[in-house]
Amino acid sequence: MIDRARRVFELYGFASLDTRAVEPLETLLAKGETSKEVYLLRRLQADEADSSDSRLGLHFDLTIPFARYVAENAGKLQFPFRRYQIQKCWRGERPQEGRYREFLQADIDIVDRDTLSPHFDAEFPLIIADVLGGLPLPRIRVQVNNRKVLKGFYQGLGILEPDATIRTVDKIDKIGPDGVTAELAGYGVTESQAKLALALAEISSSDTSFVDDVRKLGVTDPLLDEGLEELAFVIETAAEHAPGLCFAELKIARGLDYYTGTVYETKLVGFERAGSICGGGRYDNLAVSGNDRFPGVGISLGISRTLGLLFGRDALAASRSVPTCVLVALPAEQDRRAANRIANSLRSRGIATEVSPSAAKFGKQIRYAERRGIPFVWFPQTSEVKDIRSGDQVQADPAEWAPPPEDLHPTISGSFD
Amino acid sequence: MIDRARRVFELYGFASLDTRAVEPLETLLAKGETSKEVYLLRRLQADEADSSDSRLGLHFDLTIPFARYVAENAGKLQFPFRRYQIQKCWRGERPQEGRYREFLQADIDIVDRDTLSPHFDAEFPLIIADVLGGLPLPRIRVQVNNRKVLKGFYQGLGILEPDATIRTVDKIDKIGPDGVTAELAGYGVTESQAKLALALAEISSSDTSFVDDVRKLGVTDPLLDEGLEELAFVIETAAEHAPGLCFAELKIARGLDYYTGTVYETKLVGFERAGSICGGGRYDNLAVSGNDRFPGVGISLGISRTLGLLFGRDALAASRSVPTCVLVALPAEQDRRAANRIANSLRSRGIATEVSPSAAKFGKQIRYAERRGIPFVWFPQTSEVKDIRSGDQVQADPAEWAPPPEDLHPTISGSFD
Numbered sequence: 034m035i036d037r038a039r040r041v042f043e044l045y046g047f048a049s050l051d052t053r054a055v056e057p058l059e060t061l062l063a064k065g066e067t068s069k070e071v072y073l074l075r076r077l078q079a080d081e082a083d084s085s086d087s088r089l090g091l092h093f094d095l096t097i098p099f100a101r102y103v104a105e106n107a108g109k110l111q112f113p114f115r116r117y118q119i120q121k122c123w124r125g126e127r128p129q130e131g132r133y134r135e136f137l138q139a140d141i142d143i144v145d146r147d148t149l150s151p152h153f154d155a156e157f158p159l160i161i162a163d164v165l166g167g168l169p170l171p172r173i174r175v176q177v178n179n180r181k182v183l184k185g186f187y188q189g190l191g192i193l194e195p196d197a198t199i200r201t202v203d204k205i206d207k208i209g210p211d212g213v214t215a216e217l218a219g220y221g222v223t224e225s226q227a228k229l230a231l232a233l234a235e236i237s238s239s240d241t242s243f244v245d246d247v248r249k250l251g252v253t254d255p256l257l258d259e260g261l262e263e264l265a266f267v268i269e270t271a272a273e274h275a276p277g278l279c280f281a282e283l284k285i286a287r288g289l290d291y292y293t294g295t296v297y298e299t300k301l302v303g304f305e306r307a308g309s310i311c312g313g314g315r316y317d318n319l320a321v322s323g324n325d326r327f328p329g330v331g332i333s334l335g336i337s338r339t340l341g342l343l344f345g346r347d348a349l350a351a352s353r354s355v356p357t358c359v360l361v362a363l364p365a366e367q368d369r370r371a372a373n374r375i376a377n378s379l380r381s382r383g384i385a386t387e388v389s390p391s392a393a394k395f396g397k398q399i400r401y402a403e404r405r406g407i408p409f410v411w412f413p414q415t416s417e418v419k420d421i422r423s424g425d426q427v428q429a430d431p432a433e434w435a436p437p438p439e440d441l442h443p444t445i446s447g448s449f450d
Numbered sequence: 451m452i453d454r455a456r457r458v459f460e461l462y463g464f465a466s467l468d469t470r471a472v473e474p475l476e477t478l479l480a481k482g483e484t485s486k487e488v489y490l491l492r493r494l495q496a497d498e499a500d501s502s503d504s505r506l507g508l509h510f511d512l513t514i515p516f517a518r519y520v521a522e523n524a525g526k527l528q529f530p531f532r533r534y535q536i537q538k539c540w541r542g543e544r545p546q547e548g549r550y551r552e553f554l555q556a557d558i559d560i561v562d563r564d565t566l567s568p569h570f571d572a573e574f575p576l577i578i579a580d581v582l583g584g585l586p587l588p589r590i591r592v593q594v595n596n597r598k599v600l601k602g603f604y605q606g607l608g609i610l611e612p613d614a615t616i617r618t619v620d621k622i623d624k625i626g627p628d629g630v631t632a633e634l635a636g637y638g639v640t641e642s643q644a645k646l647a648l649a650l651a652e653i654s655s656s657d658t659s660f661v662d663d664v665r666k667l668g669v670t671d672p673l674l675d676e677g678l679e680e681l682a683f684v685i686e687t688a689a690e691h692a693p694g695l696c697f698a699e700l701k702i703a704r705g706l707d708y709y710t711g712t713v714y715e716t717k718l719v720g721f722e723r724a725g726s727i728c729g730g731g732r733y734d735n736l737a738v739s740g741n742d743r744f745p746g747v748g749i750s751l752g753i754s755r756t757l758g759l760l761f762g763r764d765a766l767a768a769s770r771s772v773p774t775c776v777l778v779a780l781p782a783e784q785d786r787r788a789a790n791r792i793a794n795s796l797r798s799r800g801i802a803t804e805v806s807p808s809a810a811k812f813g814k815q816i817r818y819a820e821r822r823g824i825p826f827v828w829f830p831q832t833s834e835v836k837d838i839r840s841g842d843q844v845q846a847d848p849a850e851w852a853p854p855p856e857d858l859h860p861t862i863s864g865s866f867d
Contacts, residue, residue, distance in 0.1 A: 043773035043802050044773075044797040044800070044801075044802050044803070045797070045802070045803075045804070046772055046773060046774035046802055046803065046804035047773070048771065048772045048773060049773075053552050054471075054538060054540070054552060055552065058494070070493075070494075071493070071494045072491045072492070072493055072494070073491070073492055073493070073494050074489045074490070074491060074508070075489070075490055075492070076487075076488070076489055076490070076542035077475070077487075077488045077489070077490050077507065077542075078542075079542075090494065091491070111771075111818075111821050111822055113807050115772075115804075121471060121538075123471070125493040125494075125495075125496075135470050135471060135472065145807075150807065150808060152783075152786060153807075270787075273787065274790070274794075354465065354528075355463055355465045355532075356460035356461075356463060356464070356465060356466075357463035366569075369569060370687075370690065373691070377691075380461040380462070383461070384461075385460050385461045385462070385463055386461070386462075386463065387462070387463035387532075390530050390562075390567065390570075391567060401528075404528050405528055
């Protein structure tokens with residue numbers, strides 16, 4: 034999954050970036066509501082008086098470190114700047130299925146100076162589909178929305194606290210429509226306003242018909258127009274390149290506060306209740322350096338979440354537990370050098386090879402291979418190679434023999450639905 | 451460097467392993483003298499009374515987490531077990547050239563149950579030479595010793611504190627022979643004993659002639675014999691497979707306390723003063739679970755150290771700053787979909803491609819490519835591709851055209867000596 038992500042990200046021109054695990058606490062807490070989840074560091078033998086390290090924490094996502102990196106290195110970067118970053122993140126939250134205190138994320142982002150063209154927002158669902166489509170995973174469904182649609186609609190409705198309303202409506206799957214209406218009433222949203230806000234949240238389509246559905250609710254606002262245009266472009270582009278992939282889902286908002294426009298969530302079909310495996314969006318105000326602003330858009334693929342979910346449900350299986358394709362058997366310990374030469378010959382042609390750890394009886398050496406799923410055993414004294422699954426044994430030259438391509442590397446297979 | 455390490459490690463049958471960044475403090479401090487360098491974690495909002503997280507620290511190497519993993523999972527593993535692990539480590543020490551508070555290591559280790567055959571010790575220098583020999587790096591020199599030689603020799607000499615003596619003699623490059631003699635005298639080592647200990651430290655050879663040199667010093671001890679035999683085997687194997695790679699250097703000891711036999715250090719030729727870029731050794735007592743012991747041997751390649759050293763001295767250069775090989779130019783914004791189709795066609799054949807971020811004048815679009823080192827620009831309206839370095843421009847079909855192989859991916863070149 035990591036290799037596939039890297040390969041596809043690079044095919045789309047994203048450069049690799051790696052940032053330190055640690056950021057100043059004020060950077061981590063500048064945006065968002067995750068302060069409770071941050072791990073702080075201190076040196077075991079730190080002087081009580083030495084507080085220089087005392088405000089460092091482990092990053093809890095890769096977007097904030099990236100924004101810090103861009104602001105710090107703006108003078109050296111070429112904009113628009115596209116990078117990918119595959120690293121661990123840490124959050125001190127309660128672990129559960131698909132949620133861990135340490136987890137691996139694969140992020141891609143594009144930032145530009147001053148303004149970032151909206152066409153970039155349409156690229157990300159296609160790239161993620163390209164990554165995941167090449168893997169033995171369930172089909173995905175990318176849900177897209179635009180916060181300008183939500184904010185513009187609520188403003189147009191006359192709601193005074195549109196940002197709070199976004200957060201409240203986002204809880205609809207947890208607390209239900211009545212819960213939403215009650216919470217909205219708490220800060221002055223009327224029942225008729227709440228009704229329309231809930232009607233908006235119900236709109237969903239795989240084409241641009243959602244625009245008419247929103248218009249029919251009769252609310253107007255310039256920000257709403259802008260959001261609808263941007264969202265329609267993302268959905269239209271996706272419908273052309275990958276039909277059935279993307280849906281406009283007007284109830285989606287994302288938890289993090291720094292999103293300002295497009296937002297993405299992604300579900301594995303058949304595993305919807307496990308939540309989003311890949312989310313992101315546009316953040317126009319996250320990276321700032323003096324008077325310079327670096328708006329960005331990006332998406333983050335939860336590698337630990339996806340694999341944790343699927344391995345946890347026994348939906349994935351590996352063909353073997355080691356990379357080794359061939360075990361060179363050892364007739365006697367003094368044959369080790371000759372066996373090493375055979376192994377090196379195979380390795381030089383890309384065939385992963387081990388020499389038997391000891392000159393035990395051949396039956397024991399074959400069991401060494403069997404237990405690990407190594408498909409071939411090489412017998413140096415007769416120059417024969419045996420497929421231990423079928424029992425087929427053939428004469429072979431270590432400078433020429435190759436396994437069938439499907440046996441060269443371990444493979445992963447998935448069983449879903 | 452990471453990819454090359456992975457590829458070679460897998461060719462030798464090492465399976466990939468990743469352990470959490472965090473270990474209980476008692477695991478981290480069970481061996482070794484690095485307690486001052488450990489970073490402890492605590493949650494920002496942790497309850498004062500909640501001490502459950504209070505004794506967790508970031509790992510400072512990959513050997514200790516691996517030993518913990520082996521002891522914990524011994525029932526599920528097949529022995530001998532060989533794994534590689536490429537992860538960040540953290541130490542709270544003062545940063546300097548090649549030493550960082552966060553650094554990336556690539557480790558390979560083999561562990562077995564109860565006993566681990568000495569022939570494994572000879573594999574590691576060859577694997578590391580295979581990894582580094584395939585990269586644009588300076589030549590390496592692997593220095594090997596065996597702690598049994600040192601301990602046996604000191605015991606045979608009648609020294610009462612052989613472990614302390616190992617640590618003192620290890621400082622010879624820092625404090626000189628007189629400093630060593632003075633420090634040894636502090637715990638009762640006589641001048642004539644110190645003279646022989648220093649004579650041992652001077653022995654060095656690229657073949658097994660070191661054995662005779664040690665014998666000539668007239669000290670005998672069963673542990674010394676065992677150590678000499680093991681060390682001779684490592685040097686002999688290396689001399690056969692990679693002449694000039696390995697040297698027996700009897701002054702080498704390694705800083706960490708858990709080594710019990712073979713120890714390795716590796717210098718980049720021309721960068722010797724910067725220290726070892728790759729070290730390790732045998733540890734017979736590190737992984738223990740109840741009455742079971744899991745002796746191991748391994749080596750750790752300092753990726754951050756090596757690259758920090760070479761990039762810091764401008765000894766490495768990349769052919770371009772992005773993976774992109776082709777930029778598809780954009781005549782007008784409405785041509786974006788057609789340009790995307792050309793890009794997808796190239797990507798589907800493994801050619802990293804970007805579409806121009808905007809329909810600016812072609813001169814500006816070409817400069818976008820130039821600034822990033824992207825070698826080719828594709829003009830959709832005439833179906834031509836231009837090598838912007840030479841100016842050559844040819845007709846091309848996106849379903850068939852390919853760049854010269856050397857331009858497909860960015861390359862790194864080194865200039866040393």
